[in-house]
Amino acid sequence: MTETGVGGAKGIQGLILKAFGADDYRLTVTAPARYFTDHYVRLEFSGGGLLREKPYHPTMFLRLWFEDRQGRLHQRGYTVVDPDPAADTFAIEFALHEGAAARWALTARPGDALGATFLGSGFAIPEPAPEGWLIVGDAASLPAINSLLDALGRTTARGVPVTFWFEWVHDSDKDLPMRLRPHDTLHRVRRDPAPGAGIVEAVRAAAFDATGHFGWVALDTAQTRAVASVLRTDYKLGRRGVKSQAYWLETRCPS
Incomplete structure (x- = not known):
């Protein structure tokens, strides 16, 4: 041992x-x-x-x-x-x-x-329930995202819809366990650090007035900031409508 x-x-x-x-x-x-x-x-x-x-x-x-x-x-x-x-x-x-x-x-x-x-990691599902969820993450944050999906319920009757942008790196990432429900929407986006490419631009390009929705973001440090900003402004969620948490630094891989 x-x-x-x-x-x-x-x-x-x-x-x-x-x-x-x-x-x-x-x-x-x-x-x-x-x-x-x-x-x-x-x-x-x-x-x-x-x-x-x-x-x-x-x-x-x-x-x-x-x-x-x-x-x-x-x-x-x-x-x-x-x-x-x-x-x-x-x-x-x-x-x-x-x-x-x-x-x-x-x-x-x-x-x-x-x-x-x-050390405490408090997060509570917002009340009253949002009209929908906008979730953006990658393999490092997938366990947390799956825990959110579990909490939101596995059937349409029990849970509001989720739109999930998933940043992938390896071809095998498509086989990762995702607890999506039939009424959820998944967008897979390949990691691309080039300006004007990658998940930040994918989220920005899909923007709509999401007032009444809630956003949850966990990527690398720089992309977490950028996507959270897009959700607050382009999607009109405001500061209180987005929970963001950087899971790793963009200058190195997560350990």
Whole structure:
């Protein structure tokens, strides 16, 4: 059994989190990894008391601790997937890129332990219910998006429609698990960093008066800002009508 980031020195990042009242947990891998594609893997965990102490909400995330090649600990945020609060179990899905998190996920086995920190990640479905949702994300934010889709309901009668722009990189990304419902709309957009191309322009080109809708955006830092701005202005959602969260920096791949 291996243990990563469990009780070890977490440096300045750990001190800052503790100062803000964060709580630490010891997660344990409970099953062999499930590969959806060669770039996307799911691991099952027991939560070390996490879900018994922290109420679950859609898009809830943890800060997981991984060792770099020099043995230093770094934290990265990952969404809690398919939680079972009574059993204190859940999954984490990793979009695999070069980095400490991907290296750990590729070698993790049942019984391995992983340090996690919870600092609160509150998000509530807006009330009254929006007329529709505009969601923009990629493989890194797909677990959070799926948790939103679950919360919005799996049938037309139970949920308002979602328009989802998904930025893809690998051909196999089309096989990723998306919990879309029959009345939802999916637009796949290939990642393209060139000016005037890519997902920012795709969202802008489809703009309409979406007053009464709600926007949720999670891409790299620069694109998150740009798409959120488009939704607030071109789609007329305003500042309160958009929730945005950068999942990784545009200057490097997410870990």
